[in-house]
Amino acid sequence: MSDDSILITGASGFTGQHACRHFLKTDLKVTAVVRNTCLEGLRSVQCDLTDKNAIDRLIKEEQPTYVLHLAGVNAVQTSWENPVSTLEANVLSTVYLLDAIRTTKPSTKVVMVGSALQYDPAKGKPSHPYALSKTMQSQVALHLAELYNLHVVLAKPTNLIGPGNSSGICALLTKHIVDMERNLTSEAFSVSNLQVKRDFLDVRDVVSAYEKLFVTGERTRTYDLATGRLVALQEVVRELETLTEVSHFVVDKKLGENGTVIPMDVSNIKNLGWNPTYSLRQSLEDSLEYYRNLEQA
């Protein structure tokens, strides 16, 4: 077994849980960084990432080879109500984390997880405080890495789907189907527009991309993580219809425009030899199974 270790922040989240599972299969020593929860079957440490001293201690004690920084506030609505805690959780925690690495173990390789919702400061502006926070997080990480010669690779994942508890539109749909299967509701789930197109990527594929970025990702480069294929929500619904007995589980409110397509450039990650392996159908099926296997609250 190697002496190499990986710290995974936000380990109790949707991606975090898959990341822990994935890296446990490698020869890395995995440490899950969590705020409150305890994770079964794995070494975890509690740390409030907005507490500078706590992060300094964490990095000093763990001396990680790799850090996958997934932690943060990840909700647009919350960000409107509390922009300060969103900026603290996403920007300040990143500053503290990178500074702890700079002063303690500057050779640590970091993958910073941004968001497809962040904007390009050269072109656009944020639509909400969450986008502001993720853009500032990426900017500060990029520039601290440049100024202090840190090994930081930036990732910008698209909409993630697959098994696990997520607040994404596909998870909400599959969860609703399972509620209908359980006769907990008979009402259809309202979506604003089924023509909206997104690039849906399986959460297990994104985790394999993060591993690729640790191994061959270029320092200070940003990698868009997506399949490269846009799918209308209508297509998701058609797949789901073949995976369940219930029908009429969705209603299209046909509100507003088709929405802006978020441009993703997958050439950087494809150049590293990474390719997604889960089909849309498989991801949706596994998501349905996840909710079907959950005990009712």
Next chain:
Amino acid sequence: MSDDSILITGASGFTGQHACRHFLKTDLKVTAVVRNTCLEGLRSVQCDLTDKNAIDRLIKEEQPTYVLHLAGVNAVQTSWENPVSTLEANVLSTVYLLDAIRTTKPSTKVVMVGSALQYDPAKGKPSHPYALSKTMQSQVALHLAELYNLHVVLAKPTNLIGPGNSSGICALLTKHIVDMERNLTSEAFSVSNLQVKRDFLDVRDVVSAYEKLFVTGERTRTYDLATGRLVALQEVVRELETLTEVSHFVVDKKLGENGTVIPMDVSNIKNLGWNPTYSLRQSLEDSLEYYRNLEQA
């Protein structure tokens, strides 16, 4: 007397002291916000601007009509050694301040003071953590103002000169001359290159520009504050030579290039009818007088 009030953060600094003096002559109630020091002859409150609760209390108690936000860490060298405290002092304090205003008195008019050293995120990248912090400060202020409809005007002052304790090159030169006049040293002051050109603006003129920005500055617009005239350090030296008996007070090391000229676009502020009133000679003379009148340490 009006009921309008102005809070001045960083009130004990070079610009802050002039700002207090300037606004005391208006009918505004002036409150100086300071971290440690007490300022004579003026109402001052102590507040650590990296303490969210302290800022919330400050804004609730003061209910200011105007806030001139001058506070922050203002030293390139310090920023290399401690990027975290620089980012906290410049970015986090701004987030806290604007959020306190948003939740308590969103009509407050704020002038955010940036720096000529900040970079344009559409074009460049920071040369040091100080530039990073000032750019992020301006960005977060601009976007929070846009997202929450706050009245924030952004100012980007050039190199400031004139009477008072400053760490700018002209202040260092005049202070050195006074040290030579007092026979405290006989060595010349080394500058890296006398051909370097800067746009030097008197600190009293910048304060009158801030007042102009409160009255007629456009929300979310950035105003470069400068004279519009570039002056080589050589010209500063020639002026100083006519203002002192000492000679050979400077030596040109002729190191490196002529330096990058920081582009300033004064059209926005000139359109508001503002013009600088102090000549370079007057600013230098007043700076010399300031140091001559200081008691020896």
